[in-house]
Amino acid sequence: MLKKNYGIAFDFDGVISDVYHIFRGHFWDMFGVNIEAEKDHYNFEFDLKKSEFYEDWWWKEIAVAITQYQHICPPIHESIEALKAIYEKYGDITIITAREPSDAVMQVTKLWCEKVFDFPYEIHFVADSKQKKLELMRLGIIYYVDDRWKTAQHLSEILDISFLFDSPWNRGRKEQLERNVIRVDSLWRMKDILDARLA
Numbered sequence: 001m002l003k004k005n006y007g008i009a010f011d012f013d014g015v016i017s018d019v020y021h022i023f024r025g026h027f028w029d030m031f032g033v034n035i036e037a038e039k040d041h042y043n044f045e046f047d048l049k050k051s052e053f054y055e056d057w058w059w060k061e062i063a064v065a066i067t068q069y070q071h072i073c074p075p076i077h078e079s080i081e082a083l084k085a086i087y088e089k090y091g092d093i094t095i096i097t098a099r100e101p102s103d104a105v106m107q108v109t110k111l112w113c114e115k116v117f118d119f120p121y122e123i124h125f126v127a128d129s130k131q132k133k134l135e136l137m138r139l140g141i142i143y144y145v146d147d148r149w150k151t152a153q154h155l156s157e158i159l160d161i162s163f164l165f166d167s168p169w170n171r172g173r174k175e176q177l178e179r180n181v182i183r184v185d186s187l188w189r190m191k192d193i194l195d196a197r198l199a
């Protein structure tokens with residue numbers, strides 16, 4: 001559906017794809033590390049007192065877990081339904097993810113999307129959060145939702161509204177959110193706010 005570009009986009013992991021329990025299981029198997037639900041497992045902040053090599057291994061295992069288990073990964077509750085409603089109102093869905101842009105990761109991610117979405121979407125892969133910011137700017141995105149506290153704060157510099165997807169791993173931060181960061185408990189809530197804003 002060709003519509004005006006409203007500049008709306010979405011993060012993937014933790015917003016659309018409920019991949020974190022898979023990471024937890026995989027990291028337990030590989031490292032014997034029990035990541036609690038409150039921990040942001042993308043951060044290497046577990047005080048493991050391990051070498052740099054170990055940290056490197058950890059990062060590589062994120063891509064391994066995605067490749068092995070994406071096909072059994074459930075969507076985040078109600079996200080697909082809300083995305084469909086957002087699509088019907090605002091046009092094609094844009095996803096921007098900092099998942100490793102390797103062939104294997106991109107392939108399993110696209111297969112999953114094709115299986116789960118019955119509406120048009122495009123997905124952009126970037127190498128890290130710095131690249132994510134550049135990609136958002138390149139695409140003219142001004143409304144974006146992410147589940148990482150740090151990312152939502154960082155991206156708020158270039159967004160009209162930076163939505164923080166409420167999750168156990170971003171509730172522990174006590175620092176004040178930037179003025180244009182809004183915590184939402186679902187994509188339905190994000191849609192409500194967009195509807196009010198764009199009416």
Ligand SMILES: [Mg+2]
Pocket residue numbers: 011012013014015146147148
């Ligand atoms: Mg995420």
